[in-house]
Structure formats: structure tokens, C-alpha cells
Amino acid sequence: xxxxxxxxxxxxxxxVREFDGRRVLDGITFRVMPGETFxxxxxSGCGKSTLLRHLIGTExxxxxxxxxxxxxxxxxxxxxxxALRKRFGMLFQSGALLESLTVAExxxxxxxxxxxxxxSLIDITVKMKLEQVGLTGHGEKYPAEISGGMRxxxxxxxxxxxxxxxxxxxxxxxxxxxxxxxxxxQLTKDLSxxxxxxxxxxxxxxxxxxxxxxxxxMLGTGASQGKIVAEGTxxxxxxxxDPMLQQFIQGLPDxxxxxxxxxxxxxxxxxx
Ligand SMILES: Nc1ncnc2c1ncn2[C@@H]1O[C@H](COP(=O)(O)OP(=O)(O)O)[C@@H](O)[C@H]1O
Ligand SMILES: [Mg+2]
Numbered sequence: 001x002x003x004x005x006x007x008x009x010x011x012x013x014x015x016v017r018e019f020d021g022r023r024v025l026d027g028i029t030f031r032v033m034p035g036e037t038f039x040x041x042x043x044s045g046c047g048k049s050t051l052l053r054h055l056i057g058t059e060x061x062x063x064x065x066x067x068x069x070x071x072x073x074x075x076x077x078x079x080x081x082x083a084l085r086k087r088f089g090m091l092f093q094s095g096a097l098l099e100s101l102t103v104a105e106x107x108x109x110x111x112x113x114x115x116x117x118x119x120s121l122i123d124i125t126v127k128m129k130l131e132q133v134g135l136t137g138h139g140e141k142y143p144a145e146i147s148g149g150m151r152x153x154x155x156x157x158x159x160x161x162x163x164x165x166x167x168x169x170x171x172x173x174x175x176x177x178x179x180x181x182x183x184x185x186q187l188t189k190d191l192s193x194x195x196x197x198x199x200x201x202x203x204x205x206x207x208x209x210x211x212x213x214x215x216x217x218m219l220g221t222g223a224s225q226g227k228i229v230a231e232g233t234x235x236x237x238x239x240x241x242d243p244m245l246q247q248f249i250q251g252l253p254d255x256x257x258x259x260x261x262x263x264x265x266x267x268x269x270x271x272x
Pocket of ligand 1: 044050
């Protein structure tokens with residue numbers, strides 16, 4: 001056990017997850033190296049969020065292994081899980097801010113839960129984190145009083161509170177306009193270039209994916225449900241001739257990606 005500093009931060013081997021006998025993740029194997037911005041992409045329902053929940057250990061595989069920092073998640077006891085949990089930050093798809101707490105109080109939560117820092121030091125840390133995401137002066141506001149883009153940045157500040165070596169982010173730009181998407185993408189890139197963190201981002205937004213990724217995997221749908229259909233740098237993915245991949249990255253309506261509805265069912269649904 002133990003970690004080789006230059007070794008992979010995340011090792012996933014032959015990960016399978018079934019729900020009621022339905023295979024949602026099917027033999028996933030990949031490595032994430034230190035300092036990478038690793039992007040998991042794929043259409044909706046392909047299993048991205050499910051995969052992420054296995055990476056942070058909130059769900060257990062049907063079979064296969066997940067190692068973070070060299071440690072097999074399945075072998076950790078409660079204390080080991082808590083120790084590991086302090087080493088990574090997580091941004092949930094919804095932002096998951098507590099509405100009854102101010103922005104500053106939301107960012108302070110992990111520091112209060114995991115450290116013995118004095119209140120004055122927590123205040124300073126929170127101010128630094130808010131500055132890092134461009135929210136200086138907004139600490140006293142409540143989540144309901146700020147925009148969607150700002151909520152995402154508060155969630156990012158909270159994920160950064162513990163100075164994690166590893167940060168997970170689920171659909172950080174969903175529901176944002178193009179300008180705010182570019183802002184969040186820049187902040188995401190800063191995590192690896194300025195802080196040296198390893199970053200794993202789940203997204204179905206192709207533009208974002210190509211903007212931030214150092215390496216990416218794409219999960220399949222239909223017959224390829226839950227399998228990695230492509231893996232590589234943005235350049236390698238762009239030049240991959242696979243028709244399904246090209247349909248997805250170019251956002252084309254016609255191609256091998258199966259629809260849930262047949263053509264007839266689709267027009268029926270449209271004109272009902
Ligand atoms: N706890 C669960 N029980 C049953 N089915 C689940 C559960 N979690 C996810 N799924 C199913 O797994 C599939 C992948 O879901 P998800 O990982 O949320 O996809 P994505 O994030 O790529 O949109 C979906 O069909 C979803 O209904
Ligand atoms: Mg999802």
C-alpha cells in the first residue's frame with residue numbers, strides 16, 4: 001500500500017456496476033496521473049455521475065476496483081475513509097449549497113468539520129477562497145440572492161477550502177450561459193495550472209471538455225452502455241474516426257447513436 005508520488009492518483013480496474021441486473025458501468029479501466037485535468041464525457045444517462053460516485057467511494061462496485069492515492073477504496077475502514085475524504089474536494093452537479101447559510105458559512109463548512117482552526121483563521125481562509133473564485137465581498141449573501149454562475153463558484157470555493165490535492169466536479173457548467181461557462185472553465189484550468197491539483201470533470205458539454213482537458217474518456221450508450229468508447233488527449237479524440245464519437249463531438253442529429261424513440265414514435269410524440 002501507500003502512494004508513489006509520481007504514480008497514478010486514480011486507478012480504476014474492470015469496474016462493473018449493475019442496478020437490478022442492468023449493467024450501467026461495464027468494465028471501466030483507466031488511470032489519472034498527478035496534475036491532469038481528466039474529463040469524463042458522454043451523453044445523458046451513460047453513467048458519468050454513477051462513475052463519479054464510485055470514484056469518491058459513496059457507491060460500491062458490483063465488481064472491479066477503485067484506488068485513490070494508491071488505496072483500494074473497498075479496503076478502507078471508517079477512519080481510513082475519513083482520512084481519505086480530507087484529501088479531495090467534490091463539486092456536485094446541483095452545487096448543493098445550504099440555503100439557510102451565507103456564502104461564507106457554506107465555504108467554512110468543511111473547515112469546521114475537518115479542522116481545529118480558530119474562527120479567525122477560518123474567516124481568513126474563507127476570504128482567500130472567495131477571492132480565488134472572484135467572489136470578494138459576496139460572503140454575507142445567501143445562496144438565493146446570487147446568480148447560478150455565482151452559486152457554482154461558491155461550490156468551487158467550498159471544494160477548495162481544504163486545499164485538496166484532487167478535485168471532482170460533476171457538470172460544472174450545466175445551465176450556464178457561454179460567458180459564465182468560459183469563466184468556470186478558466187477557474188477549472190487554474191486548479192491544475194496554479195494550484196497543482198489533479199482534477200476530474202464530468203461533462204456532456206463538448207466545448208468545455210476540449211477547452212479544459214489534458215486527457216479524456218468517452219462513455220458509450222446503447223450497445224456500448226457503460227464502456228469506454230474512446231480515450232486520449234483532445235487532439236487524439238478529435239482525430240478519432242469512430243462514427244459514434246464524431247456524431248457526439250460534432251453534435252450531429254443523425255448517426256449511430258441510438259434514440260430511445262423510433263422515428264415514428266418520435267413524430268407521434270411531437271404531434272400529439
Ligand atoms: N441508484 C440507482 N438505481 C438505479 N438506477 C440508477 C441508479 N443510479 C443511476 N442509475 C441509472 O444509471 C444510468 C446512468 O445514470 P447517471 O450516472 O446519472 O448518468 P449520467 O450522469 O451520465 O447522465 C441511468 O440509466 C440511471 O437511471
Ligand atoms: Mg449526471
